[in-house]
Amino acid sequence: MNELVNVQGTEVQIREYMGKRVVTFRDIDEVHQRPKGTSKNAFNRNKKHFVENEDYVILKPSTDGELGSVRLTYIPTNGITLLTESGYLMIVKSFTDDLSWKVQRQLVNAYFKVKN
Numbered sequence: 635m636n637e638l639v640n641v642q643g644t645e646v647q648i649r650e651y652m653g654k655r656v657v658t659f660r661d662i663d664e665v666h667q668r669p670k671g672t673s674k675n676a677f678n679r680n681k682k683h684f685v686e687n688e689d690y691v692i693l694k695p696s697t698d699g700e701l702g703s704v705r706l707t708y709i710p711t712n713g714i715t716l717l718t719e720s721g722y723l724m725i726v727k728s729f730t731d732d733l734s735w736k737v738q739r740q741l742v743n744a745y746f747k748v749k750n
Contacts, residue, residue, distance in 0.1 A: 641665050641740045642733065648745065649716070651691060655746050656716035665737050666729055673725050677715070680724070689721035719746040 637648040644665045649656050662673040677684065684690055692713040717725060719742065726738055 639741075639745045641744060642737050646741070646745060651693065651716050654718050656691070656718055657722055657741075657745075658714065658716060662717070662722065662725060665741060666726065666734055668729070674715075676725050676728055677717075684721060684724060688718065689724060690715050690717045692716075722746070 638645045639648060640646075642665065644667075646657070646661055646665055649658075659674040659677065660670070662668070663670055666673075677690075686692070692715055694713040722741070723738070726734060729738075
């Protein structure tokens with residue numbers, strides 16, 4: 635699977651992990667036109683509100699089993715965080731500009747909901 639979804643002029647690669655669509659911090663920053671690290675910083679500031687394996691999963695290089703359609707060129711030794719739809723929505727809760735409202739609606743409807 636090498637499908638892309640266009641959200642507000644930004645191509646987002648469709649990734650799935652364990653049957654769920656997921657996004658990376660980089661995906662979020664790019665589609666929301668935010669500086670690199672914005673969504674990761676928001677996650678780290680509010681991590682106590684996120685539930686592992688529900689809102690996010692940390693994929694390690696040694697992860698056994700099916701990676702689904704997670705296409706990554708590199709997984710750091712400490713892992714990479716993949717966010718589910720609920721995790722994405724929690725991250726962007728603080729993004730209140732007009733573009734973010736449009737992006738959020740499109741990403742939910744064109745990326746996360748299409749699978750269902």
